[in-house]
Amino acid sequence: MPTYDYKCPNCDHRFVARHGFNDHPPVCPNCGYADVTRVITKAPAVAGGIMTHAGDSRASSKEQLKDKWAEETPKLRKKLVEKLGEDTVRKNAPSLFNNSD
Numbered sequence: 001m002p003t004y005d006y007k008c009p010n011c012d013h014r015f016v017a018r019h020g021f022n023d024h025p026p027v028c029p030n031c032g033y034a035d036v037t038r039v040i041t042k043a044p045a046v047a048g049g050i051m052t053h054a055g056d057s058r059a060s061s062k063e064q065l066k067d068k069w070a071e072e073t074p075k076l077r078k079k080l081v082e083k084l085g086e087d088t089v090r091k092n093a094p095s096l097f098n099n100s101d
Ligand SMILES: [Zn+2]
Pocket: 008, 009, 010, 011, 012, 013, 028, 029, 030, 031, 032, 033
């Protein structure tokens, strides 16, 4: 089960709680405040997703985004062309036509 960092906006107490992803967040152990704020210190690893550990190099996530974009561009272009017509899309989003399929 993952641990999460929380900060209480009521008393500024910071604490770590361990609970499931879909569980309700805990209450502040210091003052009992229920609406604590989750502090994102490191993103949990998501297999196959574009989320990466904060410690990962920027280069690798950039490459992943590029791959994702290259993969999505033709689909997005097709969708937009169907909806708006090719002339409109070319005029407003020329970058969609720069990447070859
Ligand atoms: Zn508190």
